Amino acid sequence: MTRLLIVGGSDAGISAGLRARELAPDVEATLVVADAYPNYSICGIPYHLSGEVPDWRSLAHRSQTDLETAGLELLLCHTARQIDPVAQKLTVTDPAGAEVALAYDTLVVATGATPLRPPIAGLDRLGATEGVHLLHTMDDTFAVADTLTRRTAERAVIVGAGYIGMEMADALTVRGLAVTVVETLPQVLPTVDPELAALVEAELVGHGVEVVTDTTVTEIHHTGGELHVSGAGGFARSADLVLVVVGVRPDTTLATAAGATIGARGALAVDRRMRTNLPGVYAAGDCVHTYHRVLDADAYLPLGTTAHKQGRVAGENAVGAERTFAGSLGTQVVKIFDLTIARTGLRHHEAAAAAGLAPRTVPVTLDDHKAYFPGAQPVHVRITGDTRTGRLLGVQMLGALATGVAKRIDTAATALYHHMSVEELSDLDLSYTPPLGSPWDVLQAAAQAWASDSHPATPKAPGP
C-alpha cells in the first residue's frame, strides 16, 4: 500500500489528497495540518468579518467528517519539521510537543504562503492585544473578530490596497466601521491598470472609505487605548484596528531545508508534473512557482484556483498518473461593493517586459446589454494583444455586479488558454438575448476595436 503524506490542509493539500484517493482508493493518504482548520476557504474570511457569513464554520469547503469519509487521515495541529528525502521520512511535532517520524512513499508539500511583514516601526511589538493584525489564517480571523467585538472597534486603518485590503475595506464598511486604506503605490488594486483602479477608488470613496495612495506607513504606536498610524508625507490616523495586508511570500522553509530548489520569485521550483528536485516529493499551491501559460515561463501567482489545480495534478501523479499542469493565466476577480473587477493573462507592461512581445492595449467601454432594454450599464474593457502576431495576451474588465464581468472574463481566459488571436474572438459563437448581451458580445466588440486599431485590415484588390 502506498503511503502518501501531504503537508498542508488548505486548497492544494486537500485537492491532492482527494484526487489521490479518488484515483487510487487503496492509497493511505495522511495530511499534516498546522492548525485545526483543514479545508477552510481563506478567500471567505472577509465575508465572515463583514458579518455576511455569521458562522465561521460555514467557511469550511468540506467538514472534517467529509474529508475523513473521503479516506483522508488528518493530523491536525501537527507541525512539519523536517523532510528526510533519503529515508523518506517526515518529522512532525504533535499537539503535545512530541516529535514523530512519519514514513512516506510519496510526499506532497503544500505549505502555502505567509503574509509579508513590511518594515513598519512598532509592528513587531504590537499584535492582536492592541488591535494590530495580519490576516491569513483562521486564527488570525478569530483575533480580528475579537478586536471587532470585544473592543467594539469603530475606526480601521488597512495597510495595503491589494485584493485582501479591498475586500476588507468593503467588509469593515459593511460592518459599520470608518475605514482608511493606505497604499504605497499610486493606485489601489495594483493588479489592474490605473484607469480601472481609478474607478475602484471612486467606488470606495462613494461608500465612505478614505483612500490614501502614494503613502508608505512607517510607524504604528499604541497610546491612550488607541492606535496611531503614521507615514510618509505627514500621514497620521488614529484607529481601533489596523490590518496589515501587503501580500504574501511562499513558505518554502521545510522543503528548502531538505534540499529543494528555489524557482521563480523565491518559490519552490517544480516541473509541470509538480515534482520538486527531491525524489518522491511533489509540491503545489502558494509555496511553488506557477507555469504561466501565456508567458510560457514560471511566475508566482498565489491563487486558490491555481492551488486547487496544482494540488489535483500533484495528487494524480503521486499515485502514478502522468498528468501535466496546464498552466495559469493569472485569472482573478474581486467584488468591491457593487463593482466587479476581473483580469486574465498579461497586462501591457507585463507583456512588454516579456521577450518577443509587442503589446498594444485598447480600452473600450460598452453596454453590458442592448441599451434599449432597461438597466444597461457600462463594462470597461482593456484588451491587450501582440501587434506582431495578433495574439490575445490579456483582458481586464470592470463593471457593476449585474454586468456579468466575473463570467465574461472566463470566456477571455478560455480564449487565452487556446492561444487565440484577438481577431479570432469574433468567430466565437457566444450567446445573445437583448436583456443580457449584444449580438457581438462585449469581448468581441472590444476585439474588433483592437483589431481595427492595431492591424488595419488590408484586403486584396476588391472583386467578385
Added chain:
Amino acid sequence: MTRLLIVGGSDAGISAGLRARELAPDVEATLVVADAYPNYSICGIPYHLSGEVPDWRSLAHRSQTDLETAGLELLLCHTARQIDPVAQKLTVTDPAGAEVALAYDTLVVATGATPLRPPIAGLDRLGATEGVHLLHTMDDTFAVADTLTRRTAERAVIVGAGYIGMEMADALTVRGLAVTVVETLPQVLPTVDPELAALVEAELVGHGVEVVTDTTVTEIHHTGGELHVSGAGGFARSADLVLVVVGVRPDTTLATAAGATIGARGALAVDRRMRTNLPGVYAAGDCVHTYHRVLDADAYLPLGTTAHKQGRVAGENAVGAERTFAGSLGTQVVKIFDLTIARTGLRHHEAAAAAGLAPRTVPVTLDDHKAYFPGAQPVHVRITGDTRTGRLLGVQMLGALATGVAKRIDTAATALYHHMSVEELSDLDLSYTPPLGSPWDVLQAAAQAWASDSHPATPKAPGP
C-alpha cells in the same frame, strides 16, 4: 469601383455592408430593404410589446443616418424580384411599383426567413383586424401593438412554445394579459432537454401563465367580437389576441429562382466563404444553411448571432478577402421571467443521431457561488460528452438571472469551439471570488462529474 448589392436590411445584410465598407471604403454598397426598418433588432420585439421598451425606434441597432454615414446606400421599401447572375443584374420594384434593374459586381443575398404558418383552420382568413398575428417584422409588431392598445386585449393565446413564444408569454404577462401557451410537443422550449423545460414551465406557471402541452391547435374562429381557439383533445380557449409563433423557414425564393442550390433543411447552400453556387453571389443569415462546428456538417440555425458572423464573412469576401466562416455551435440563451436558459453545442439525441458519436449526458445541480455567501442559487447543468473520445459535445444550463448562466455558457461555447475534451475543462483557469463562484467553476465541477461517471480513471500502478 466595385458595386456591391445586398438584398436584406437585417443582421446579415447590414453586417455584410458595414464590413465591406470598413475594409474597402471605396466600394459602392447598396442595400435593398423590403420595408422601412433597416437594422432593427428583431430579438427586441417582445420587449417593446411588453412595454419595457416604450419607443419602438430604440430597437434600431443603428439609425438610418448611422448606416448612411458608414457609406451604405439604402433602398428602403424596395422588393427584390429577380437575379440575373449572367448579366449581374438584380431587378427590384421601387415603392412606386416601378421595376428597376441594378447592376452588381458582387451580390449578397440576405433575405432571411419567413414565419411558418401551421395548418390551422381559419388562420388564412383571420388577421390583424381580428387580433390574429404572426410575429416576425416591425410591421407585424405595429399590428400586435395596435391589437393590444386599440382593442385593449386582456386574454392572449400563444401558439408555439419556442423562444419567441416563451418571450411573448413573459412580455404579455408583464403587460397584464392573461396568457395561455399551447404547444404540440410534450414540453415547452423544445430546444432544451425535458428536465430543464419542466423548470421553465414551473416558472411560467408561477407567473400565472397557463401552459398546455401535447396539444395541437386545429382551428381559430372569430365570433361575437372574440377569438376562439380550439384543438386536439377538446382544447378550447377564448382570446382577444392570438399569436402564432411556431418557427421559421428560410426565404430562398429569390435565389433559387436564379438557380441557387438548396442545402440543409431547405436553406440556401453556401460554402464556408458564404458563396452560393452562382458566380459573384454570396448569401448569409437566416436564408442559408449553417456550418455546425461540432457536427462538422451543415445545419439550419436561424440566429441573430450567426447572421451577424456570416454577414461579416460575406462582406469581407465580397471585397476580395478570403475569410472562412468558423461555424456555429447553436449557442442560445433566453430570459423567461427571472430564469435564464442557455445551451451550446449538441444535445444528447442530436449527438446520438450523428455518425461516430456515443454521447453520455450527465445532469448536475450546483450552487452559482459558495453557499456560505448569501444568495447562492442553483445552476442546473446538463453536460454531454462523447464516451469514445472524451470530447465535449454540448452543455445546457438553467438558473436565475443572477446566476450568470448567460455568460457561463460562453465559456462552454469557447471550449466547444476548440474541440476540448470534457476532462480538459478542469484545466481552464477561470475566475473565482466567493460571492460569484467557486474554486472549481460550475462548468468544471460538472465536467468532473461527467468524467467520473463516464471515464473511470485508471491510473497506472501507484508509486512515487
